[in-house]
Amino acid sequence: MASSQVVRIRVAQHAGVCYGVERALKLTIDAASAARQPVCTLGPLIHNPRVVAELSAAGVGTAGSVDEAEAGTLVIRAHGVVPQAIESAKQHGLDVIDATCPYVKKVHHAAARLAADGYQVIVVGESGHPEVEGILGHAGDGAVVVSGIDDLNDIVLGKRVGVVVQTTQTDERLGQVVASLVARVGEVRVINTICKATHERQESAERLASSVDAMVVIGGKNSGNTRRLAQICAAQCPSTYHVEDADELDPIWFQDVRNIGLTAGASTPPAHIHQVIDRLVACNPDSSVEWNRD
Incomplete structure (x- = not known):
């Protein structure tokens, strides 16, 4: 210039920064300030390397798994985890602080509800993303992830399909997947879980x-x-x-x-x-x- x-x-x-991230940061910083025992997060608290480094400087560690966590406090990342991870942490004697974004929690509940109602759950999102992995853990057997309509070609679809979506996806991507499903299956129930x-x-x-x-x-x-x-x-x-x-x-x-x-x-x-x-x-x-x- x-x-x-x-x-x-x-x-x-x-x-x-959104509410869910702001909340997760506050919970973690407050825990580190008050702690007389080690504090770590299960995976990076959020997807921001600078923030993770700043938390590390403040004494907050990062554990790749529950088994890697030291005795003390374990903070569940904002993206959420599979339910078994929280149970495992408690069984290990760790104090658990659940910093999962409340909007991600809504996706967990929506996926579990669809599965309980007999729908095959499809999650529109990034395969392998921590948030998506956490959603799958609540979505029952047969749940699958699609990132776009091309992925549907490799899936055996049931007659009744329920759809949830990773909170950070776009309306356009969700709409494309739903339109394709409507043409292929008998019933599609959609719960739009994109965060406001x-x-x-x-x-x-x-x-x-x-x-x-x-x-x-x-x-x-x-x-x-x-x-x-x-x-x-x-x-x-x-x-x-x-x-x-x-x-x-x-x-x-x-x-x-x-x-x-x-x-x-x-x-x-x-x-x-x-x-x-x-x-x-x-x-x-x-x-x-x-x-x-x-």
Whole structure:
């Protein structure tokens, strides 16, 4: 960015950390502050390497499994786990703090209800993702994961199918899968479990990306919801850049750019957003920063 150029930096209306992540962080930090025993999370608390590193510096460890957890307090990650993991932790004598996002809990209950009612459960989401694995643990025998309509070709479908969806998926992806199922099976029951916060972030990011010259998406590279934000933005603004922190910003990206849009994934704390804004402003002191509230 040239120093003489006035640059308008606009932040999406809905951006950054969501309620579920904020809650999980508070539960974990409070536990670490009060603990007289080791505290660790079962897997990364959230998909943000910077936050995980910050928690580690505060004394919170990460266990890959219940067996790896030291005696003390075990925090269940925001993405949730299979029910057997919590039971196993209790049997190991660990104090369990369940930081599963309440909206993810709703997916667990929805999947279990569909299975109890005799539906074959289909989870629309990323195979292998921790949230999806946790959902499958509540969805009964025969439950399967599909990331899109092509995956349905490899599945033997029952006559009655129930659908839930990973909280960070898009309405478009869910709609495509449901439309394909309706044409193939006798009965489809759909429980739309996409989180409102996810929908709001995707919608406001798409709207902003369509009106700027360059778009910056902040958040973990391992975060599914942040990657989807970047994909949505790139469809509207080819000059879209996904970064985890301000050090990744390259001034070359913003040469001759007058309008920069900025959004952040649901696992990105406010401090990380402000650091990126500060770096962009430092590159051009004449920049104006607008927080969209309409």
